[in-house]
Amino acid sequence: MAMSFEWPWQYRFPPFFTLQPNVDTRQKQLAAWCSLVLSFCRLHKQSSMTVMEAQESPLFNNVKLQRKLPVESIQVVLEELRKKGNLEWLDKSKSSFLIMWRRPEEWGKLIYQWVSRSGQNNSVFTLYELTSGEDTEDEEFHGLDEATLLRALQALQQEHKAEIITVSDGRGVKFF
Amino acid sequence: FLWTRGLLEIIQTPGNQQRGVRVYDGEEKIKFDAGTLLLNERNHECRMAISLSQTAFIEEQEAGIRKSAKIAVHLHLAPCNKEPGPFQSSKNSYIRLSFKEHGQTEFYRWENMPGRVRTVGILGIERKLKGKRKKTEKNISEAFEDLSKLMIKAKKMVEQGDIIEDETIRFKSYLLRALTRETYGSGTQYHMQLVKQLAGILKAPLEEWGGIMSLTEVYSQEMELLSPDLVHACKMLEELKLPRRLSVFDSGVMIIELQYHKEEEMLASVLEMILEKGSLTSEEFAKLVGMSVLLAKEGVLLAEKMGHLCRDDSVEGLRFYPNLFITQS
Numbered sequence: 001m002a003m004s005f006e007w008p009w010q011y012r013f014p015p016f017f018t019l020q021p022n023v024d025t026r027q028k029q030l031a032a033w034c035s036l037v038l039s040f041c042r043l044h045k046q047s048s049m050t051v052m053e054a055q056e057s058p059l060f061n062n063v064k065l066q067r068k069l070p071v072e073s074i075q076v077v078l079e080e081l082r083k084k085g086n087l088e089w090l091d092k093s094k095s096s097f098l099i100m101w102r103r104p105e106e107w108g109k110l111i112y113q114w115v116s117r118s119g120q121n122n123s124v125f126t127l128y129e130l131t132s133g134e135d136t137e138d139e140e141f142h143g144l145d146e147a148t149l150l151r152a153l154q155a156l157q158q159e160h161k162a163e164i165i166t167v168s169d170g171r172g173v174k175f176f
Numbered sequence: 177f178l179w180t181r182g183l184l185e186i187i188q189t190p191g192n193q194q195r196g197v198r199v200y201d202g203e204e205k206i207k208f209d210a211g212t213l214l215l216n217e218r219n220h221e222c223r224m225a226i227s228l229s230q231t232a233f234i235e236e237q238e239a240g241i242r243k244s245a246k247i248a249v250h251l252h253l254a255p256c257n258k259e260p261g262p263f264q265s266s267k268n269s270y271i272r273l274s275f276k277e278h279g280q281t282e283f284y285r286w287e288n289m290p291g292r293v294r295t296v297g298i299l300g301i302e303r304k305l306k307g308k309r310k311k312t313e314k315n316i317s318e319a320f321e322d323l324s325k326l327m328i329k330a331k332k333m334v335e336q337g338d339i340i341e342d343e344t345i346r347f348k349s350y351l352l353r354a355l356t357r358e359t360y361g362s363g364t365q366y367h368m369q370l371v372k373q374l375a376g377i378l379k380a381p382l383e384e385w386g387g388i389m390s391l392t393e394v395y396s397q398e399m400e401l402l403s404p405d406l407v408h409a410c411k412m413l414e415e416l417k418l419p420r421r422l423s424v425f426d427s428g429v430m431i432i433e434l435q436y437h438k439e440e441e442m443l444a445s446v447l448e449m450i451l452e453k454g455s456l457t458s459e460e461f462a463k464l465v466g467m468s469v470l471l472a473k474e475g476v477l478l479a480e481k482m483g484h485l486c487r488d489d490s491v492e493g494l495r496f497y498p499n500l501f502i503t504q505s
Contacts, residue, residue, distance in 0.1 A: 009504065014455075014488035015497050025486050028501040067490060 005043050008036055017067035019076060033069075033077045038086060042101040047145035050096040051078075088151070100148050107141055107152035112161055114139055115175045124165070126172045127153075442475040447484055447498075455488070455497045 010016040010032045020026040040059050041047070054060055054074055061068040069077070078097060081087035085103040090096045100107075111130065115121060118135070129135070131149055136142045141149070153173050156162035163174045449464055450456050456464075462472035476496055479485045486499045 010501075013497070013500060014490070014495070015486040015501075018487055018489040020486050020501070022480055022483055022486070022499075024483055025499055025501050028505055029486075032501070067488075 005040065008032065011036065011062060012065060014065060014067055017062065017065075017069045017073075019070075019073040030077060030080050034080050034084065034086070037077065037081060037099065038101040041099045045143075046099065047148055048090065048096060048098050051075075051094070054078075098147050098151075100151070104148065104151035105155045107144065107148065108155040108159075108161075110139070111141055111152060112156055112175065114141075121175050124167070124172055124174045126167055126170065128170075130173070439478065443479050443482065443484065446475050446479045450479075450485065450496060450498055455495050457493055457495050 010029075016029065016032070020029050037059065041049070049057075051071070051074065055068070055071055060074055075094075078087055081099070082089070082097075085105070086100050088098040088100075090098055114136070115123070125133075127146060127149055131142060131144050131146070141152075144152075150164075150171075153162055153164055156175075157164055161176055163176070165172050165174055445465060446461065449461055453460070453464075456476075458473040458476045459469055461467075461476060462469040465472070467475075476485065480487060480496065480499075483502055484499055485496045486501055488495045488497060
């Protein structure tokens with residue numbers, strides 16, 4: 001896990017691990033936490049997590065500083081991410097969540113741009129082709145996890161730019 | 177003192193009971209808190225009792241901020257046949273009773289009732305104390321009269337268009353409320369309320385003016401509204417230790433100064449210390465500047481509220497840092 005991840009200055013600042021009572025201060029603090037969670041998950045290619053994992057992860061637990069963000073405060077951070085559209089709870093008991101460093105709508109936009117650019121409107125793709133096919137190797141969405149991809153396509157579906165269909169061995173999508 | 181069951185109790189006459197009493201041996205607090213103080217003529221069914229014959233005389237000590245009002249009960253020396261009690265003896269000749277929930281006036285009054293057997297010779301002192309109370313009451317009722325005069329004048333000024341009505345509406349309604357009160361209710365407490373409300377009303381315009389407002393500005397053009405009426409009210413403000421004070425300058429101009437200037441000094445001190453040391457707990461800050469921990473804590477919390485500091489709450493304690501969240505963004 002010890003990749004060359006650049007921790008932000010806040011990570012070494014003890015008050016970062018105490019939820020601030022002053023509203024304006026807290027706003028800044030939470031913004032910094034959200035940013036950190038997203039960049040951490042992006043680098044570690046982590047698209048989902050349980051709350052328990054989060055508590056023990058170096059993300060919320062700075063062993064060197066001897067500070068960890070208490071679980072109630074972690075919940076506050078996660079709620080902020082959910083409000084911003086970067087997080088989705090995977091179960092009713094809120095024990096595990098999907099974390100998307102780009103929001104589904106943003107992914108949808110990127111995918112649709114590629115489809116249009118390569119003149120492949122009205123084509124059908126399997127989900128696998130989109131994320132792991134040769135054609136998409138240079139694209140940002142290459143290697144995207146299925147859960148996030150599905151939500152991206154659902155966003156496009158809402159805009160009538162795509163339709164999720166069933167194909168021979170799973171799901172696919174038709175672009176308009 | 178006699179031990180009976182661990183509560184200071186001086187019973188019997190109903191209406192002479194007061195809860196929330198703490199006992200002090202001389203100047204020191206002893207272990208008891210929130211005892212019920214009951215006045216007892218006889219001595220049976222007592223818990224911790226002071227026989228009334230032990231009380232030489234009683235002195236009333238007024239409440240201050242954070243200090244409850246107290247009555248010092250000066251005691252005679254214990255008789256030889258005294259039964260065991262929580263203190264065999266004390267170096268002080270008096271105990272103090274702290275009334276956390278007020279009631280000291282009533283208790284004091286009871287003690288002052290005629291017909292009780294008192295030690296001769298202290299009557300003069302008692303008379304003086306009584307006189308002091310009467311004087312305070314007189315001052316208060318005078319100020320009250322002044323305030324009512326003020327209301328009439330304010331009303332007149334509104335009618336003449338000298339003051340914008342909505343600037344004085346709150347003041348008027350406050351004074352109206354004051355005038356419709358029939359009795360003084362619980363005495364000084366009521367008047368404290370009265371003046372506190374006045375202070376509250378003055379706060380907004382005072383803040384707008386940067387904390388300093390000349391009396392002429394407070395009452396705009398009408399010179400007659402100045403001293404002595406408002407001066408009386410302002411003097412009362414100061415006596416009651418509300419967060420504004422009346423300052424007199426050489427030129428004779430008197431201003432109402434918001435006491436938050438003191439707060440600014442406190443804030444500056446907190447910031448200075450924390451920048452110097454990197455981080456501080458309130459105890460550390462208190463020690464550094466030679467201030468009580470309670471006051472230090474208030475100062476630190478104020479600085480946090482104003483956004484100058486942020487907190488680190490861990491098993492190591494509660495520590496405050498400069499608010500880098502704001503400054504480093």
